[in-house]
Structures are given as C-alpha cells and as structure tokens.
Amino acid sequence: MPAAPKTMRETHASVAGVTRIFPAVGGQPPVHALGPLDLDLAKGEFFAVVGPSGCGKSTLLEVLAGLSAPTEGTVTFEGRPVAGQVPDGVGVVFQEDASFPWLTVWDNVAFGLRRAGFEAAEIKRRVDYAVGFMGLADFAQAYPAQLSGGMRQRVCIARTLVLQPRLILLDEPFGALDQQTRLLMGDELLRLWRETGATVLLITHALDEAAMLSDRVGAMSARPGRFIDLVETGWPRDRDSRIVSDESFGRLTGHLWSLLREESMKASGHKR
Amino acid sequence: MSRVGWIRLAIVLGAVGLLELLCQTGVIKTMTMIPPSRMAVELWKMAESGKLGAPVAKTLSNVLAAFVLSVALGFIAGLLIHSLPRFRRALDPLLASYYAVPFFVFYPVLIVIFGMSDLPIIIIGFLFGVVAMIINTLNGLDRIPPVLLKVGRMNRMGSLQTALLIKLPSAAPYLFTGVKLAVAYSFIGVIASEFILSGAGIGYDIAYAYNNFDNRTMYALMLFILTTVTAVNMALYIWEQRMLKRRMGGR
Amino acid sequence: MSASAVDKAAAAKPANPALRRWMDFILLIAGLVGVWYGLHLWAGDVALTSPYATVAKLIQLMGQAWFWPHVGETLLALFYSLLIASVGGLGLGTLLGIHRLSGQIAEPILVALYALPKITLYPLILLIFGLGLSAKVAFGAIHGIIPVTIFALNAVRNIKPVYLKTARVMRLTPLQAMRTVWVPAALPEIVSGQRIGFALTLLGVLLGEMFASQQGLGFLIINAIGLNDVPTIMALALLLALFAVTVSSLLLALDRKLHARS
Numbered sequence A: 001m002p003a004a005p006k007t008m009r010e011t012h013a014s015v016a017g018v019t020r021i022f023p024a025v026g027g028q029p030p031v032h033a034l035g036p037l038d039l040d041l042a043k044g045e046f047f048a049v050v051g052p053s054g055c056g057k058s059t060l061l062e063v064l065a066g067l068s069a070p071t072e073g074t075v076t077f078e079g080r081p082v083a084g085q086v087p088d089g090v091g092v093v094f095q096e097d098a099s100f101p102w103l104t105v106w107d108n109v110a111f112g113l114r115r116a117g118f119e120a121a122e123i124k125r126r127v128d129y130a131v132g133f134m135g136l137a138d139f140a141q142a143y144p145a146q147l148s149g150g151m152r153q154r155v156c157i158a159r160t161l162v163l164q165p166r167l168i169l170l171d172e173p174f175g176a177l178d179q180q181t182r183l184l185m186g187d188e189l190l191r192l193w194r195e196t197g198a199t200v201l202l203i204t205h206a207l208d209e210a211a212m213l214s215d216r217v218g219a220m221s222a223r224p225g226r227f228i229d230l231v232e233t234g235w236p237r238d239r240d241s242r243i244v245s246d247e248s249f250g251r252l253t254g255h256l257w258s259l260l261r262e263e264s265m266k267a268s269g270h271k272r
Numbered sequence B: 001m002s003r004v005g006w007i008r009l010a011i012v013l014g015a016v017g018l019l020e021l022l023c024q025t026g027v028i029k030t031m032t033m034i035p036p037s038r039m040a041v042e043l044w045k046m047a048e049s050g051k052l053g054a055p056v057a058k059t060l061s062n063v064l065a066a067f068v069l070s071v072a073l074g075f076i077a078g079l080l081i082h083s084l085p086r087f088r089r090a091l092d093p094l095l096a097s098y099y100a101v102p103f104f105v106f107y108p109v110l111i112v113i114f115g116m117s118d119l120p121i122i123i124i125g126f127l128f129g130v131v132a133m134i135i136n137t138l139n140g141l142d143r144i145p146p147v148l149l150k151v152g153r154m155n156r157m158g159s160l161q162t163a164l165l166i167k168l169p170s171a172a173p174y175l176f177t178g179v180k181l182a183v184a185y186s187f188i189g190v191i192a193s194e195f196i197l198s199g200a201g202i203g204y205d206i207a208y209a210y211n212n213f214d215n216r217t218m219y220a221l222m223l224f225i226l227t228t229v230t231a232v233n234m235a236l237y238i239w240e241q242r243m244l245k246r247r248m249g250g251r
Numbered sequence C: 001m002s003a004s005a006v007d008k009a010a011a012a013k014p015a016n017p018a019l020r021r022w023m024d025f026i027l028l029i030a031g032l033v034g035v036w037y038g039l040h041l042w043a044g045d046v047a048l049t050s051p052y053a054t055v056a057k058l059i060q061l062m063g064q065a066w067f068w069p070h071v072g073e074t075l076l077a078l079f080y081s082l083l084i085a086s087v088g089g090l091g092l093g094t095l096l097g098i099h100r101l102s103g104q105i106a107e108p109i110l111v112a113l114y115a116l117p118k119i120t121l122y123p124l125i126l127l128i129f130g131l132g133l134s135a136k137v138a139f140g141a142i143h144g145i146i147p148v149t150i151f152a153l154n155a156v157r158n159i160k161p162v163y164l165k166t167a168r169v170m171r172l173t174p175l176q177a178m179r180t181v182w183v184p185a186a187l188p189e190i191v192s193g194q195r196i197g198f199a200l201t202l203l204g205v206l207l208g209e210m211f212a213s214q215q216g217l218g219f220l221i222i223n224a225i226g227l228n229d230v231p232t233i234m235a236l237a238l239l240l241a242l243f244a245v246t247v248s249s250l251l252l253a254l255d256r257k258l259h260a261r262s
Helices: A057-065 A105-113 A121-132 A149-161 A179-196 A206-214 A242-243 A247-267 B003-024 B036-049 B053-082 B085-100 B103-114 B119-142 B147-153 B159-196 B202-211 B213-249 C005-014 C017-043 C053-061 C069-099 C100-115 C120-129 C135-155 C162-167 C174-211 C216-225 C230-261
Strands: A010-024 A031-044 A046-050 A073-077 A089-095 A167-171 A200-201 A216-220 A227-232
Touching: A010 A057, A031 A057, A031 A073, A031 A179, A031 A200, A031 A227, A046 A057, A046 A206, A057 A073, A057 A167, A057 C017, A073 C017, A089 A149, A089 A247, A089 C230, A105 A121, A105 A149, A105 C162, A105 C174, A121 A149, A149 B053, A167 A179, A179 A200, A179 A206, A179 A242, A200 A206, A206 A242, A206 A247, A216 A247, A227 A247, A242 A247, A242 C174, A247 B159, B003 C100, B036 B213, B053 B085, B053 B159, B053 B202, B053 B213, B085 B119, B085 C017, B085 C174, B103 B119, B119 C230, B147 B159, B147 B202, B159 B202, B159 B213, B159 C100, B159 C120, B159 C174, B202 B213, B202 C120, B213 C100, B213 C120, C017 C053, C053 C174, C053 C230, C069 C100, C069 C135, C069 C174, C069 C216, C100 C135, C120 C135, C135 C174, C162 C174, C174 C230, C216 C230
Parallel strands: A046 A200, A046 A216, A089 A167, A167 A200
Antiparallel strands: A010 A031, A010 A073, A216 A227
C-alpha cells in the first residue's frame, strides 16, 4: 500500500476540539454524544467515518454542515468559521429519502438552483447534465414514488450535485439499499468524486463500503465518539468496486473490524 | 371505471330504484315520501319558475364564505398551535370534544353582536369548519419527515419559504382531508342554522315546507341539497385521488 | 456551555411532567374564561352573560325540580342513540373490514353520507317516527353510526397481515385469534371512532330536540332562544360543553393509552 504524498495536503475543512452535548429532555439526563474530537479534511480527499451505532457519526456530520452548533470547539470550512448556518459550497445527502414526493425528478433536482435564483437557461443546462450523469434521463418527468429506493437516492445526489458543492457530506446514503445496489452506487459516487474534484466525507456503518471507497477511514469509538485511529487505504484515485476482489481489501476490512469490535460490543451492551 | 366503481354505482342506482318502486306501489305512503322521480320533476319545476334562485344563492354564498374562512384561518391557526407544543397539549382535549358542542345555540348572541345579517350564520358555519381544518393541519405538520426540513436548511430557506415550499406541499394530503371536512361542516353549520333559527335560505325553506305539509317542495329541496353536497364531495374526492396517485405511485 | 451547566439546567426543571400538563390545562381554561369575560365587557350584558352570572344561572337551574326531567330525557335519548351507533357501527364496520370487496364498495358511500347535512333529513325522520323519543334517538343514531362504522372498517382492514399469519402459524382457533389478535390490534382505532361517534351523536340528539320536541335540553335551549333569554342559553351551553369535554377527555385518555401501546 503506497502512502498518499503528505506534502500535497491543503486543509479544506476542519473541526478542532469539538464536543456536542444534548441538553436534558423530560427528566432524562443530558447526553454527551461527541468528542472532544479533531479532524482535518484535505482538499479533494475521500474520507469515510465508521463506528458503532449511536457513536455520534451523524452528529459530526451535522456539526460540519452547520446544521447544528457544537457545544464546544470550532468548525472551519475554506478558512472561515462555520457558525450556525450552512456555508455556501457544502452539500449533504441524507440517509432518509429526502426527495420531495410532490415534484418530478427534474423539478426535485432543480429545487436548490431555483432557491439560489439562477437563470432558467443555466438551471436547464445544469439539471439536464446532472440528471444524465446520474442515469435518470429517462425518468426526468417521473415522480419519486414511481422509482425504486436506489433511484430516489440518485435523485437526492443529483439535487446536491447541481449546486456544484466543493464539500459533499453523505450520511449513510446507501443504508436502505441492498448490497448489489450499494456496490453500483459506490461506483457512481467514485465517478462523481473524480469528475467534480470535490472533498467527500462519507458516514457509513458498512466497513467494506468505507474500505472500498475512501482514501482515509476514521474509526470512531462508542459514545461519546472520538477517533480511535485514522487508516490510510492507499487506493489509486482511479478505482471502482472491482477492488473488493483485491487481496488488500480483505485485509483492510479486517483491520477496521479489529479496531471496532470492542467498541461495537460496548455500544450494543455486551458484557465480556 | 374499476369493477368496484361499477358495483358501487349499481348499488346506489339499485337503492334509488327500490325507493322509487316502494313509493310508486304505495308501500311507502305519499304522505311520508314522494317517489325520487317526482322529487326531481318538482325540483326542475322550481328551478324553471325561478323560485329556487334566491335561497340557493343565499345558502351557497354563506357556505362559500364560511368554507374560505375555515380553511384560511384554520391553516394559519394550525401552524401557530403546532409551533407551541405546550399550548397544544393543553388544547387537545378541547379540540377532541369540540364537535359535541352545538354552536348554533350562540346564534342569538351573534345576532345581538353582529345584527340581523348573514354574518352570524357565516360565523356558525366557520366555527363548525375551522376546527376540522386545524386538527388536520396539525396532523399533516406532525407527519412532515424531518429530513425534508433539513433540505430546506441546506438551501438556506427562511421560515416563510420553508412553510410555503416544503411544509405546505408535504402536508398537502392531510390538508386536503381538512379541506374536505371544512366543506362538509360549513354546509352542516349553515344549513342547520337556517333550518332551526334563521328566516331565509334552503334550510329555512325545508323547515317551512315541512311545517306547511308541502311535501313536494320539501323533498325537491332535500334532493337539491343532497345532490349538491354529494357532487362537491365527489369532485374533491376525484381530485384528491389524482393527487395521491401521483404521490403514492403504483402502490 | 459545559456539561455541568447542562446538569444545572436539568435540575431546574419541574420533576413531574404530568403535574405541569395539568397546570397548563388549568391555565388554558383560565385564559378562555378571561377571553369570555373580555367579550362580555365588550358586547355588554344583553349579548353575552358574564362567566360568573352564567355559573350562577346554571346553579339556579339545577336547583329547580322541573329542570331534571329535561336532563333525564336528553340523557335517555343519548343513551339509546349511542347504543345503536356504537354497537351497530362496530358490527357493520367489522363486517365491511373483514370482507374487503364490500369495504371498498361501501367506504366512499359512507364518506359521502358522513358529509351530508343530515338536518335536512329530519322532516323525513319525523314523518316516519312521529314526534317523541324515537325520532330523537333515530336522529342521534344516524349522526353517530357513520363515523363509528368508518373507523371500525379501517381498524379491521388495517390490521397488519403478519399478525394474522402469526395467528395461523400458532394454529389459533378463530375464537382465540379474535380474542388475542384481532380485537387488541383493532382496538385503538375503534376507540377513536367511538370518541368521534359520541360527539356527533350528542350533537344529533340536541339538534333533534331543538327542531321538534317538547322535552330535553335542546328544547330548553330553543325555548330560551325564542324568548331571547341569554343567561339560560349560556348556562345550558356551559352545561353541555362541560359534559362533552369531560366524556371526550376520558375517551381521549383511553385512546392515547391504547395508541401509545401499539
């Protein structure tokens, strides 16, 4: 596994000393969900986060996206602090189906551009491109309910893609899909990443998905989530799902599991 | 039309036909009910003579006013109540028992306040319709998937934009139920008030005809109300089904 | 904010959420009485009796011997109508829920009937039943039976197929399946239907009494309206509202409990 050249790194987004504590609700004690935690995302890198369920992965994403404020610590994107608002140039794809059932595929993809006040001709150019890129051209006038789960997730990715984000955050985007569809969607995601040059942060509970897609994997502990280890995968930039048959893929996945096994047992209440 | 639709139509037509037969053969006395075909003929005669125009215009315009007020104010009130969860919890038992309180008892009170105009009747129709709209608005807002609101925040939308472009369309199926009920309750409130309390409108004319043993006028007007309300409902039902089909797909 | 600050915020909150809910409800009622009083001040004594005078009038009415037979008459009519509406609606709805085709055929018809202003049919009911208790009962029952039927239909139809399959896998007899699977699965929605059925049955009975009757609270109200006796109207409206809210709240509490469980 050749290590990525470290000298080329340019920090694109970072979190420093971030914690997130959910205040007490209805007699329940407050929940310390995350951190303290530091992370530097290099420009153009593909970073995956894995960890046991409930370890604060999604919280990390929400803090990075500006959807929720950290209790302590700072978040920066392109050198500017992220404070309570979603910064320009950040796109998020959620795990839940976030397509609008009342809009056609085309109008769903155009939604963000219309809010941002783009001209009609520019909207048409970008939406047609994104719809084609995600393989949705034949379904542009269909409604989400007529599509499969995988196709609907493509709609959501296309809707993020048209805004040309420089940082794309994905929160278990393929969590609800079957394994074969996941692998194919993984290929799409790699193609998108190469073509746009964007920085990608992928939250996933699937160790093989993290191992296959990313340049670096951050393994998180049980709640409150911190990074136990950052693992370099060493894959070439030009890769696809066929690397699952590569010898080192199995070794990588196995290494991640050895890091997480104990944490996962803690998270699901196992006693040793 | 589907097979189920044809069977349903056959059953309804069969029921009307049976009623016709029972009336024609004298099993049901003319004193009790006139045959449905006679009701239709009488209604047609009334329409031709122009006797129908004034009460129909009065009743329908009052229903329309009550309906528009119910839907608009019910939606706004629903949005407000939804944003105040503590207030809402306290309000719930009152909303749940609302329809057991007969509002037209306040008609005299409203007359004293607003005078002898159409306003008291419109207000009673509104009082009947608005709560159905509030309840269904709350229902719809409760069921908006949180992820859709996050998409709104990702696009840096303000609260008005979010309400109009995400909350409203997302809750639309429930709002539509509210709209359908608001139509029904506006009719019920207005016609019940006319029937018992007021001196004009179709409801009053039915009560007047009953008190004067004028069965032909009474049944003609009843037929008019029943067919009008059913037609409005069918139209809304078809519109709703079309919208739901698009949103639910082939499922 | 540090973790200890969060702890302090948690400690400051009242310990008993049920108590707080009751306080909120009492505050809301106090607010409504306040609005009522404000309207009374604005509209004047002739238009709207004050809260205090209304309660005083109600107590005075309740102290009179002639008042109670009217209450009894209304309660009796309500009892019979409710019996017909709940039992009849439950039976009809269950049958339509089990037999899918009948359910599909009947549902839009029931919804259309639900939306009709049934007051227009009251003369027909009077012509069939004549003046008296049976006309009121019939009128109350036709108001209540339709929502009860619609809810029961949906309750039975929407039982998850996997529950019924489980019952078959466990080889329950039809009676056992009914008792241990069908009824518990459908009960929450059925209770919701009974709640709405109660409200509309009461409305139907009062409407019936208002239009053509010599007995009952509806008759007293229409009498007071004729005499423009605002204190009596208000006192009777208050009595009915208290009764309706109390019964509805009990049914709502039961409804919530059953829905929270499923």
